[in-house]
Amino acid sequence: MTYVFLQNYWWCLIALLGGLLVALMFVQGANCQLGNRKLDDSQKRMILNATGRKWELTFTTLVTFGGAYFASFPPFYSTSFGGAYWVWVLLLITFVFQAVSYEFQHKKGNLLGVKGFRIALIVNGFLAPFLVGTAVGTFFTGSPFTVDKLAIAAPSSPVISTWGSPWHGLEALGQAHAVDLGLTLIFLTSILGALYILSQVDDEGILAQARRTVKALIVPFLLTFLSWAVVLLLRKGFAVAPDGTIFMEPFKYLHNLLQMPVALVMLLAGVVLVLLGIWKGAFTKSRNGFWFAAPGTVLVVMTVFFLAGFNGTAYYPSNTDLQSSLTLANSSSSFFTLKVMTWVSLLIPFVVAYIAFAWRAMDKKKISQDDIREGVNQY
Amino acid sequence: MDVVIWSRVQFAMTAAYHWLFVPLTLGLAFAMAIMETLYVVKKDEFWKKAAQFWIKLFAINFAVGIATGIILEFEFGTNWSNYSWFVGDMFGAPLAIEGILAFFMEATFFAVMFFGWEKVSPKFHLASTWLTGIGATISAYWILVANGWMQNPVGTTFNPDTVRSEMASAIAFWQVISNPVAVSKFFHSVTSGWVTGGIFVVGVSAWYLLKNRHVEFAKRSMLIGAIVGLVGSGAVMLSGDSSGVHAAEFQPMKLAAAEGLKDGGKRAAFTIVPGVKIPGMLSILATHDLDGFVPGINDILNGYTDAEGNVIPSVEEKMAMGREALDALATYRSLKESDPAAAAAALEVLRANERYMGYGHLEKPEDVIPPVGVVFWAFRFMIGFGMLIALVLLLCAIGLWKSKLESWKWLLWAAIICIPLAYITGQCGWVVAEVGRQPWTIQGILPVNVAISSLSAAAVKTTFFVFLAVFALFLVIEIRILLGAIRKGPDFVEPEKR
Numbered sequence: 001m002t003y004v005f006l007q008n009y010w011w012c013l014i015a016l017l018g019g020l021l022v023a024l025m026f027v028q029g030a031n032c033q034l035g036n037r038k039l040d041d042s043q044k045r046m047i048l049n050a051t052g053r054k055w056e057l058t059f060t061t062l063v064t065f066g067g068a069y070f071a072s073f074p075p076f077y078s079t080s081f082g083g084a085y086w087v088w089v090l091l092l093i094t095f096v097f098q099a100v101s102y103e104f105q106h107k108k109g110n111l112l113g114v115k116g117f118r119i120a121l122i123v124n125g126f127l128a129p130f131l132v133g134t135a136v137g138t139f140f141t142g143s144p145f146t147v148d149k150l151a152i153a154a155p156s157s158p159v160i161s162t163w164g165s166p167w168h169g170l171e172a173l174g175q176a177h178a179v180d181l182g183l184t185l186i187f188l189t190s191i192l193g194a195l196y197i198l199s200q201v202d203d204e205g206i207l208a209q210a211r212r213t214v215k216a217l218i219v220p221f222l223l224t225f226l227s228w229a230v231v232l233l234l235r236k237g238f239a240v241a242p243d244g245t246i247f248m249e250p251f252k253y254l255h256n257l258l259q260m261p262v263a264l265v266m267l268l269a270g271v272v273l274v275l276l277g278i279w280k281g282a283f284t285k286s287r288n289g290f291w292f293a294a295p296g297t298v299l300v301v302m303t304v305f306f307l308a309g310f311n312g313t314a315y316y317p318s319n320t321d322l323q324s325s326l327t328l329a330n331s332s333s334s335f336f337t338l339k340v341m342t343w344v345s346l347l348i349p350f351v352v353a354y355i356a357f358a359w360r361a362m363d364k365k366k367i368s369q370d371d372i373r374e375g376v377n378q379y
Numbered sequence: 380m381d382v383v384i385w386s387r388v389q390f391a392m393t394a395a396y397h398w399l400f401v402p403l404t405l406g407l408a409f410a411m412a413i414m415e416t417l418y419v420v421k422k423d424e425f426w427k428k429a430a431q432f433w434i435k436l437f438a439i440n441f442a443v444g445i446a447t448g449i450i451l452e453f454e455f456g457t458n459w460s461n462y463s464w465f466v467g468d469m470f471g472a473p474l475a476i477e478g479i480l481a482f483f484m485e486a487t488f489f490a491v492m493f494f495g496w497e498k499v500s501p502k503f504h505l506a507s508t509w510l511t512g513i514g515a516t517i518s519a520y521w522i523l524v525a526n527g528w529m530q531n532p533v534g535t536t537f538n539p540d541t542v543r544s545e546m547a548s549a550i551a552f553w554q555v556i557s558n559p560v561a562v563s564k565f566f567h568s569v570t571s572g573w574v575t576g577g578i579f580v581v582g583v584s585a586w587y588l589l590k591n592r593h594v595e596f597a598k599r600s601m602l603i604g605a606i607v608g609l610v611g612s613g614a615v616m617l618s619g620d621s622s623g624v625h626a627a628e629f630q631p632m633k634l635a636a637a638e639g640l641k642d643g644g645k646r647a648a649f650t651i652v653p654g655v656k657i658p659g660m661l662s663i664l665a666t667h668d669l670d671g672f673v674p675g676i677n678d679i680l681n682g683y684t685d686a687e688g689n690v691i692p693s694v695e696e697k698m699a700m701g702r703e704a705l706d707a708l709a710t711y712r713s714l715k716e717s718d719p720a721a722a723a724a725a726l727e728v729l730r731a732n733e734r735y736m737g738y739g740h741l742e743k744p745e746d747v748i749p750p751v752g753v754v755f756w757a758f759r760f761m762i763g764f765g766m767l768i769a770l771v772l773l774l775c776a777i778g779l780w781k782s783k784l785e786s787w788k789w790l791l792w793a794a795i796i797c798i799p800l801a802y803i804t805g806q807c808g809w810v811v812a813e814v815g816r817q818p819w820t821i822q823g824i825l826p827v828n829v830a831i832s833s834l835s836a837a838a839v840k841t842t843f844f845v846f847l848a849v850f851a852l853f854l855v856i857e858i859r860i861l862l863g864a865i866r867k868g869p870d871f872v873e874p875e876k877r
Binding site: 006011052054055057058059062063064066067068070071072073074075077078079080081082083085087088089092093096097099100102103104107108109110111112149150152153157158159160161162163166189195220262333334336337340341344347348351354355358359361362365377378 | 397430435438439440441442443444446447448449450452453456458459460461463464465466467468469470471472474475476477478479480482483484485486487488489490491493494495496503510538541543545546547548549551552569632684705708712713722740780819828829831832834835838842845851852853855856859860862864865
C-alpha cells in the first residue's frame, strides 16, 4: 500500500459516505410530506413512523462522514468547519431539532406541540439537503480561505486556516452554481423520500400523494441537475500540477470525466438508475423505485466527489489564494494513520451486513394503521 | 470576553450538557438488558413489561444524547480549527473508528429494540437491547481514547512540514489506544454511568414505593438497579484510584489544583475540607507510597526533582524552551527550500525543545495554573456525593434483602434525592478532568488560545446563546416528558408477591 493509494482509497470512502448520506437523506425528503395538506393526521403519523425507523442511520452516516473526513483529511475539517461556520452551525441546529422531534412530538408536555416539531422536521427536510448540496457545490466554485502553516508560531494570530469573508460560509449563497446544487439536492431527496414512502407504507391515500410528488418534482429536479452539470463541465477547474502548484484549467471537470472512464460509467449508470426509479414511482404501479433511485444517487454523488478530487484536482479550492487550495496530496493524514484506518475500514462490509439484516427484519411488514394504534411503541 | 473564552464556554456547555444524557444511556442500557434477559430465560411476562417500561424512559433520554453528541463532533472543527488541524491524524482516527464500530451498532439496534417487539423474535430483540448498550460503551471507549490522548499525548510526533501531530508506527497506535489515562478514564466514566443508571432505577422505584404504586415492579426493578449501581460504584472507586495516580504522573498541576496544594513534598496530606487533613494520605493516593513526593503548585512553577530523581524545569525555563522551539519551527519552514543545512540545524533545535513547544505560547508562568477553587471543590463534591450514592444503594439492597425497605421511608427519599446528585457528581468529575488541565487542549503542547478558529467573539457569543436556548428548551421538555412517563408508570397489572 503506497501513500498515494491510501489517499485515493480514503477519497473513495469519503465519496461513498457522501453518496450514502445523500441517498439516506430520503428521511429528510419524506419528512417534507408532513406539510402536505392533502394528508390527514394519521397518514402523516405513518410517514413519521416510516422515517422514524431510519432517521438514526442518516444521522449516524452524517456523524461518520464528518469523523472520516476529520480523520483522513484533517486540514479540510479545520478549514471548512472553522471557516464556513454559519453553514455548519445551521446544519447542526436543524439536525439537532430533527433528532428530538421524533421522540418528543407526540408526548405530553412537549411545550412546542405536534405542530412545532413537525415544522422542525420540515425545516430540516428542506434545509439539510440544501446546505449539504451548497457546501459540496463550493468544491467546484471555491471558498475564500488562506492557509498559512507558519501562523502557529506567531503568538498574535496563530490560526493556520483563516476565512476571508465575514459571512463565514453564507457567502456561498451568492454563488449561483453552488446554490444550484443545493436546490438539486432538495428535489432529489424529496423524490427519494416519496419513493421510500411508496416502498414502505400501506395506505392508498399516501401512495397516491407520493406518486403525485414524484411526478411534480421531475421537471424541477432535471432542470436544476442538468443546469448544474452543464455549467460544471463548461467551467474552469482547479487543477494541480505535478509539483503541487494549483492553476486554473478550462473545462477541467469535463476533462476529468473523459479521462476517468470509471467515473463516466458510474455517472451514466447512476443517472439511468435514478431516472428508472423515478419512472417506476411516477408512471408505473411498481413500489420498488426507491431501490433503483437510491443506489443511483450513491453512484452519482460518488462521481461528483471523484470529479472534485481525482485526476490532479484540488477538491477544496480557495478562490482568494489559489495555492492554499486543498488537494488529496497536501491535506491527507499521515501514511500510518491512513493505513490503520484502512484496516479498520475492512469492517465496513460487516457493518453494512448487519444493518441490512436488521433493516430487512424490521421492514418485512410495511407500515400501516396497525403501527400507530394504541399500545405500540411509535413516534 | 474574547473569542477564546466564548469558544471555551460554548464547548464546556455542550460537553456538560451531553454528559447529562450519556451516563443514563450507559447505565440504564444494562439494567434493562438484564431485565429482558430474565424475560427470555425465565419466560416471565413480568420482566418483559418491566424492560419495556425502562426502555421507554431510555428512548426519551437517548434522542437528546445523540443530538448533542454531533454538536461536540462538529465543534472540534467549527470552534477549534487549529486544534483539528494539529491533531486530526491522531484524534480523527478514533472518531472515525467510533463511527464505524459503535454509532451504527447503536443506531441500528436501538431501532430494533424500540420498534421491534412485535417484528422480530424475542432472542433477536434481546440481542438488540444488549448491542445498543454495548455500542454505547464501545463509543465511549473511542472518544475517551481521544480525550485521554489530550491529557497524556503519547504515541505521536510533531511533523514540522504538515504542522501536525502524527502517528508513525503500529507501536505508536498501540500506545494511543492503550494509553493508561484513556483506559482508566474509560472505566471511570462508563462505570459512573452504571451508578447513574442504577440510582435512576432505584430512585424511580423508591418513588413508586412511597406512593404505594406498582410495588412488586418497583422492588424487583430496584434490586436490578441496586446491583448495577453497586457494581458501578466499586468499579468507579478502583478506576478513580488509578486516575489519581495517572494525574500525579502526567498532570501534576491538575492534582495540585484538585488538592489546593501550594507546596508539596513527601508524606503529603490529603485535605478532606479546608482545615481537615489526613497526614500522608495524598502521597499514598497519588503514588501508592507513604513517602511518595507530590509536587505542589509552587514546586511546579519553580521546578523540582521528582521521586525518580528527574529534574523538572521551572515553567519559566519551559517557556524559554518552548519559544526556542517555535522560533526553530519558523526558521525551519522558511529555510527548508533555500538553505537545507540551516533548516536541518533548526530542526535539531526544534526536536530538542519540542516537548515544551506549547509553553512558548504562554505569556507568564502563572498561566499554567487552572482555577484552583473550582477544581478543588468539584473534586470534593464528586467524591462526597459518589460515596453517599454508594451508601444509599447499599442500604437499599439491604432493605430489600431484609424486606424492610418500605418502612424505611427516609431511605426511599434519599434514593430519590440521589438521582440529581448522581448528575452533579458526574458533572463535577468532568470539571476536575477538564478545568483541571487548563490552559491546555493538549497537555503541554497546545494551549487553548492557540487551538481556536479565526472567528469573531460576537459570532461565537451568538451561537453560544442559540445553543443555550435550544439546550434549555430540550432539557425542560425532556424532564417534563420523563416525569410524565414515570408518573404514568409501567403498563401492566401487578403480579402477586413472590
